[in-house]
Amino acid sequence: MxxxxxxxxxxxxxxxxxxxxxxxxxxxxxxxxxxxxxxxxxxxxxxxxxxxxxxxxxxxxxxGLKKGHLTPQEEGIIIELHALWGNRWSTIARYLPGRTDNEIKNYWRTHFKKRKQENKTILTQQQQEEINQNKNFNKLTSTDENNINQETATVHPSNENHQIVPTIYQDSDLWSDFVPMDCYLWDGLWNLDDQDGCSKDENRANVGDYFQSGGYIFH
DNA sequence: AACAACACCAACCGCCGAGGG
DNA sequence: GCCCTCGGCGGTTGGTGTTGT
Structure with a gap:
């Protein structure tokens, strides 16, 4: 400093x-x-x-900036959007009103990245093979020490339906509480009508369809 | 109480793309 | 087409506060 x-x-x-x-x-x-x-x-x-x-x-x-800790809903959004887009913080921030890319970036680094690094060493053989098969495969693994045993969200670019497959959230009062099966919450949490933002980002344009089409699968 | 380790986060840096001359 | 300036973005740094020993 x-x-x-x-x-x-x-x-x-x-x-x-x-x-x-x-x-x-x-x-x-x-x-x-x-x-x-x-x-x-x-x-x-x-x-x-x-x-x-x-x-x-x-x-x-x-x-309009929010101060204070991110809510569990916001955490969940960050996790999923990072699984989708990787370190595109400004894009992710557009879906979290009142939060800045810098804040999200900092949050991710302190809460998730370290654990991601740790978990790299315990990938299953199948997971490792998947990664080897596709360099663009994005993998996210994180653990919230408070109440999440383990979270894993994966997005495979070769999946034509753009399906996102979050695994687990067992024994968690985060995702299991805030992400319902029918995804009704997304309309409230996400500004899916942000056409202006979407128009600048071809990947973002899919997000609304993504979740509203039911391509969201829980194990 | 003192020190170390860790977590948080404001701010800086370097790169890149867009737009104008 | 080239160069320059500016704004935006992601990565990184380091000061400060908190927690653990």
Missing amino acids: VQMGAYDQEGWKKGPWTPEEDRMLVEYISQYGEGRWSSVSKCTGLKRNGKSCRLRWVNYLRP
């Missing part, structure tokens, strides 16, 4: 933001709107580069 008040070679301030800097940035955006980040320093005198301003706004100052 850069020391408070440090400046880089180009004169941009780095390190933690002060309340006064936040206020200046919010004031600028309320006046000019989002975007034109490189103009922030010119208009406000803020010694922050455009990237830093954008990041601060998107991850911390933007209205």
Whole structure:
């Protein structure tokens, strides 16, 4: 972490933001709107580069951001969407209103990635063969130490029906509680009508169909 | 109480694609 | 077509708080 008040070679301030800097940035955006980040320093005198301003706004100052721990529903969405898309955090974040890609990324790293690494060593022979057969095979294994014994969600690209096959959730009060068989919850949790977002991402365009078509199978 | 290990998360870095000149 | 700038994204870093010994 850069020391408070440090400046880089180009004169941009780095390190933690002060309340006064936040206020200046919010004031600028309320006046000019989002975007034109490189103009922030010119208009406000803020010694922050455009990237830093954008990041601060998107991850911390933007209205509607949720603070605090992710809910079990949100955890579940992250797990499934990561199984679908991998580390496409910004895409995943679009389905979690109020959560940022940075937050999701951090959450994933601290809660799941380590366990994924650990579980790599205990893949079954069949699982290993599947991986070897298809380099694009995405595998996710995670364990929530509080109440999930083990979770595994797999998505195979060769599956023409785009079926997702989450395994388990036994003895869990997370998924078994929040993901009903008929997927009625998805309409509430997911903004499946986000056509604007979907139009920019060919994979995302399938998600609504994905879950609504009943291609969701629990073991 | 002191120290170590771990978890969390704000912020930075580097890369890439889009758009304009 | 090339170059430059800007915005967006994913990966990484490191300070701080929490928990364990």
